[in-house]
Amino acid sequence: MTYQNFSLKQLQDIDAAHHLHPFTDHKDLRDAGARIITHAQGPFVYDTEGNEILDGMAGLWCVNIGYGRDELADVAYAQMKELPYYNSFFRCSTPSPVLLAQKLAEIAPKNVNQVFYGSSGSEANDTALRLVRHYWALEGKPQKNRIISRKWAYHGSTIAGTSLGGMEAMHGQLHGAVPNIAHVMPPYAFELKEKGESDHDFGLRAARAVEDAILEAGPENVAAFIGEPAMGAGGVKVPPESYWPEIDRICKKHDVLLMLDEVITGYGRTGEWFAAQRLGLEPDTITTAKALTSGYQPLSALLVGDRIAATLVEKGGEFYHGYTYSGHPVACAVALRNLEIIEREGLIERVREDTGPYFAEALEERLAGHGIVGETRSFGLMGAIEIVSHKDTRKRFDGGGAAAVAVRDHAIAEGMMMRAVGNTMILSPPLIWTRETIDMACDRIVRALDKAEIDLR
Numbered sequence: 095m096t097y098q099n100f101s102l103k104q105l106q107d108i109d110a111a112h113h114l115h116p117f118t119d120h121k122d123l124r125d126a127g128a129r130i131i132t133h134a135q136g137p138f139v140y141d142t143e144g145n146e147i148l149d150g151m152a153g154l155w156c157v158n159i160g161y162g163r164d165e166l167a168d169v170a171y172a173q174m175k176e177l178p179y180y181n182s183f184f185r186c187s188t189p190s191p192v193l194l195a196q197k198l199a200e201i202a203p204k205n206v207n208q209v210f211y212g213s214s215g216s217e218a219n220d221t222a223l224r225l226v227r228h229y230w231a232l233e234g235k236p237q238k239n240r241i242i243s244r245k246w247a248y249h250g251s252t253i254a255g256t257s258l259g260g261m262e263a264m265h266g267q268l269h270g271a272v273p274n275i276a277h278v279m280p281p282y283a284f285e286l287k288e289k290g291e292s293d294h295d296f297g298l299r300a301a302r303a304v305e306d307a308i309l310e311a312g313p314e315n316v317a318a319f320i321g322e323p324a325m326g327a328g329g330v331k332v333p334p335e336s337y338w339p340e341i342d343r344i345c346k347k348h349d350v351l352l353m354l355d356e357v358i359t360g361y362g363r364t365g366e367w368f369a370a371q372r373l374g375l376e377p378d379t380i381t382t383a384k385a386l387t388s389g390y391q392p393l394s395a396l397l398v399g400d401r402i403a404a405t406l407v408e409k410g411g412e413f414y415h416g417y418t419y420s421g422h423p424v425a426c427a428v429a430l431r432n433l434e435i436i437e438r439e440g441l442i443e444r445v446r447e448d449t450g451p452y453f454a455e456a457l458e459e460r461l462a463g464h465g466i467v468g469e470t471r472s473f474g475l476m477g478a479i480e481i482v483s484h485k486d487t488r489k490r491f492d493g494g495g496a497a498a499v500a501v502r503d504h505a506i507a508e509g510m511m512m513r514a515v516g517n518t519m520i521l522s523p524p525l526i527w528t529r530e531t532i533d534m535a536c537d538r539i540v541r542a543l544d545k546a547e548i549d550l551r
């Protein structure tokens with residue numbers, strides 16, 4: 095690219111004039127200008143001013159194998175030369191989505207053997223919603239179409255994704271959600287646990303909010319429960335250990351399908367290929383995207399359990415659903431090589447046995463004691479830091495999420511990319527991080543917290 099011929103200011107002006115960004119206040123963007131990332135290598139990204147920033151978010155929860163992998167560029171180049179595109183509609187296929195589907199069936203929970211491709215997590219969740227409702231219709235129960243989700247859930251930005259999600263601000267701009275989706279309390283112990291309540295009991299109470307919603311609607315009217323194993327974009331809200339077994343029991347008891355959204359947790363982040371395996375779940379659908387290609391190509395895969403797949407095949411007829419880029423040959427070829435790298439380099443074992451536990455310990459020992467930190471938590475290589483003004487009472491700073499934004503801005507200035515969600519700092523590093531990278535991140539975060547505390551007090 096020839097961006098080098100442009101100054102930062104020129105790029106920012108053109109960006110502000112013509113580019114509408116996702117989740118951005120555009121007036122703000124015009125005033126402040128975008129930070130423009132130009133290149134990246136390993137765990138670092140670099141901006142136009144040459145700043146090297148440790149990427150604590152793996153792009154946007156996706157670059158699990160880190161940046162600068164020539165192998166993936168080579169695979170994409172070769173596939174583009176051989177066959178850049180052909181569709182997978184109307185009984186056509188191309189080799190790479192076929193071989194990727196076989197690989198996904200091999201690594202998925204054992205009840206999951208089919209895959210439906212898209213280009214994004216949002217598309218995959220649209221597919222999942224259509225598919226579970228279609229399943230019950232094929233089973234002769236079209237009224238069994240209600241979906242139970244949670245407040246604070248994030249399932250994407252399309253109309254179906256937003257409707258499935260539980261983000262209040264997003265619903266406020268929806269002007270008509272997909273009907274028949276209910277949202278119950280999330281398993282967010284830090285704010286919702288009652289005085290004297292154990293984590294275990296809170297986890298059961300949060301799961302039983304799902305059962306209450308099922309009973310209220312009547313189980314004969316409820317198609318599925320959808321959840322992220324640990325809510326990501328909602329603030330890395332990691333449920334107590336009692337939560338998922340209870341959800342599993344409730345879904346089975348009421349014959350409600352289990353839809354797991356693993357767009358963030360899929361492909362190694364929690365120390366297994368899928369969090370479902372870590373949690374001992376056999377979901378009916380697993381939504382995946384992001385780290386399927388480590389973000390090198392846009393691709394999503396809705397993994398479909400045998401129960402739904404059998405009905406779709408045996409009773410289905412044509413499923414009137416698909417995207418031009420379902421099974422895109424280049425994206426699928428890149429995904430295959432990405433999964434091979436994850437395996438070859440033992441990245442999942444590393445998270446499970448080494449960096450995951452070390453990350454949890456480092457957050458706890460180096461950050462949790464800080465004067466403006468109320469709690470740290472993690473799940474594999476995803477983490478959260480709660481920002482508070484009073485540690486004992488967990489009182490927040492005034493100004494909504496301004497305190498967390500201050501921490502984030504100081505962190506970026508210290509060479510540490512992390513995100514602020516409400517009052518929570520979130521982290522989702524590439525799986526290539528080592529103990530040394532975790533130490534480096536903690537050093538930078540401590541400096542950012544110190545500086546933010548001076549500003550805020």
Ligand code: PLP
Binds near residue numbers: 213216322326384
């Ligand atoms: N589901 C979850 C859990 C996500 O975190 C995201 C994106 O962050 C999505 C769905 C939507 O994915 P996409 O942005 O690729 O549409």
